[in-house]
Amino acid sequence: MPTIRLGALASGGGTNLQSIIDRCEDGRLDAEVVMVISDRLEAGALERARKHGIAALHVPVAKTGTDEWLEADRRITDAFLEARVDLICMAGYMRVIGPHLLGAFPHRIMNIHPALLPAFKGMHGQRDALEYGTKVAGATVHFADPDFDMGPIIIQAVVLVREDDTEATLAARILRQEHEIYPQAVQWFAEGRLRVEGRRCVVEGVDTAARISIDAS
């Protein structure tokens, strides 16, 4: 199986990034992370990248829609093109990606969101589900498109909400699922199984229903 070249965008601690790096290194993922870009200089994700000998770049990103934001979008796009990445993983990236990046990597940018999309888009998926009172929560990996948390869904995982859950306990169980489904989505991409048809993403040769994990702990 040929190995694909991965780029990552991250703003925070980077545990999702780490789960992908670990699986690349232990051979469970036919991929290699070659560049990590963060809008935050102090992001743990950059530190994790450096530890693994991966190019780590800080690109400050201005307010969405401004000229400076477009300029950052262009810099990020150029860096990933230069690194010849096949796929970009947004891994806890808290900024809106721009038109240059989307145009240069059509259906080659994935995002992970800590809720069962299309419910609870935005910055606080876990808290919003808890406050709304849903009995199930979860995580979604999807292709990015110009609208935040909106592109075709690749895989989801379900986490049952407990009566005594707090935002932190629910988020922790969701995060455990994120660390499984993100590498899975990347592996399907590496195997050439993902085909986008309108809003749907078909995973060729896989019974996706049989792959839905349900955390009932």
Ligand code: GRF
């Ligand atoms: C995850 O919950 C992810 O779904 C959300 O931000 C969090 C990032 O966590 N978008 P980490 O930086 O991967 O640890």
